[in-house]
Amino acid sequence: MLTRLDLEHFKCFERLKLPLGSMTLLAGTNAAGKSSILQAMVLLHQTMKLNEWSTHLLLNGDELQLGTVQDIVDKVHGRLGFRLGLVDEDRVVEWTFRTDERQAMSADVAAVTINGARHDAPLRLHFLLPPDDDKATQLLAKRMSGLSYLSAERVGPRDVYSLADPLTTQVVGSRGEHTTSLLHWARDEAVSASLVRQGHPPRLLAQVSARMDQFFPGCSIDVQRILSTNGVSLGIRTSNETDFHRPVHVGFGLTQVLPVIVAAMSSTPGDLLLVENPEVHLHPAGQAMMGHFLAEVAAAGTQVILETHSDHVLSGVRRAVKSGATPSECVRLHFFRDRTLGGDQVVSPLIDNEGNIDHWPDGFFDQFDKDMNHFAGWEN
Secondary structure (H helix, E strand, C coil): CEEEEEEEEECCEEEEEEECCCEEEEEECCCCCHHHHHHHHHHHHHHHHHCCCCCEEECECCCCECCCHHHHECCCCCCCEEEEEEEECCEEEEEEEECCCCCCCEEEEEEEEECCEEEECCCCCECCECCCCCHHHHHHHHHHHCCEEECCCCCCCCCCEECCCHHHCCCCCCCCCCHHHHHHHCCCCECCHHHCCCCCCCEHHHHHHHHHHHHCCCCEEEEEEECCCCEEEEEEECCCCCCCECHHHCCHHHHHHHHHHHHHHCCCCCCEEEEECCCCCCCHHHHHHHHHHHHHHHHCCCEEEEECCCHHHHHHHHHHHHHCCCCHHHEEEEEECCHHHCCCCEECCCECCCCCECCCCCCCCCHHHHHHHHHHCCCC
16 A cells, blocks of 8 residues: 655645555645645556556656646746655655656656665666566556546546447546446456445446445446447436436436446455545535545555545545544545645644544635634624
8 A cells, every 4th residue: 555655846846745544535725736646646657557668757648648847847946857756565666757858748767766775867667667676666566557547527428438448448547438348348347345235246237336326326327238339338227117318318426426436346455546526516415425435445455545625525534434434544634735825735634533633724624614604793
């Protein structure tokens, strides 16, 4: 499991050492750096996936398009280089990236440092790491290259979804574009025992359908290949008394939740799942349920890092802790602030076994209280 992410001169961060848990929740104001945390990890993943022998960090690909080096170097303190680092159990790996051209669309790997041993200007890398390094480091590369990332901009309802090759459909895709393909090919794959809903077959399609029923009572799904095409149809019904409908007839919320559930239920212990705004198009009760669900997934062994603007998602995580579904020590909370305000750029409240949070920084999911104070006539 990743236990820390280190950034230096990356986007809005001069220096940051961010602790990570089995469940890490990123919150804060807009443009304060939450997405940059996910982007740093996805850049490593994207490069490893696009070219496993690359000696450059690729800034543009299927999952992220970040432009040029000048777009990602900290504009206040950075110049032409930046560092990304990961701590994986007892492994500390740091990459130093440099370029002579700010308009470059990739950055050279100037050095890789592993537990203090520095490899300068490496001529040969495998998954951005020295190919002859030990198995523990290679396990880190496997975890990063195989991570699942879901952006906030996900594919909506479609009559037909493209069917991708099963060899290239191991995850749902950054926009959830491979969700139905993964469901089709892996429908009979076993689900982690601790995530199985009793009373339903312990197979992926059946368990995903059961989880959808939790979020949308009466909901069930079906995936069918369209003969003589590279396409599949997704059928959704909202009651046992109705037929399966086209996704366009059942609302955006279902198709936005489905990729999150498929990504989580198809993961295995040791996997890494990154999710932006899992609350998209969900009503408050569904948002709280999503927080609880992802906390359950983290307790089952998949490391979950999520970015959210929803106090209801946070409430769901807190309820999971209080119920004992997720140990409090597995949860990390981070609140990001605009660095121009001064003070700490990241504040990290603690959560106890009862789901209580030790302190609430100004702006940390407190807007409801502020609004109620205003209506009560004693705005502070």
